[in-house]
Amino acid sequence: MRKPPPATRAILPMLLQPHDRFADETRIWEVIKRPWSTRGGKVVHATVQKPGKPETTCDKTWRAGKPLTIKRP
Numbered sequence: 544m545r546k547p548p549p550a551t552r553a554i555l556p557m558l559l560q561p562h563d564r565f566a567d568e569t570r571i572w573e574v575i576k577r578p579w580s581t582r583g584g585k586v587v588h589a590t591v592q593k594p595g596k597p598e599t600t601c602d603k604t605w606r607a608g609k610p611l612t613i614k615r616p
Contacts (some may be wrong), residue, residue: 553610556587564594566615572603583602 556578563574578588587607593599605611 545586550615551612552615553566553612555607556589556605556609557584557607559587559589559613560572560615562616564616565611567603575600 557580559574559578561577563576565572565574570593572591573594574589575592578587578589580587584606586604588602588604590600591603592601
């Protein structure tokens, strides 16, 4: 039996969860900590890393109202 492919969906950055994956212009990222907001909830931040590479950990920032396309395992 084969596993179904991960679900791809568009969500707001505040709804990111650990292990969600998304791609930007440079690479694929995996969320490793829950997001937090600043500026009255208008800016969302999350700690991410390249999957399986802890040395690539960094924080990403998005506008709160702009959806992201992610994959959930």
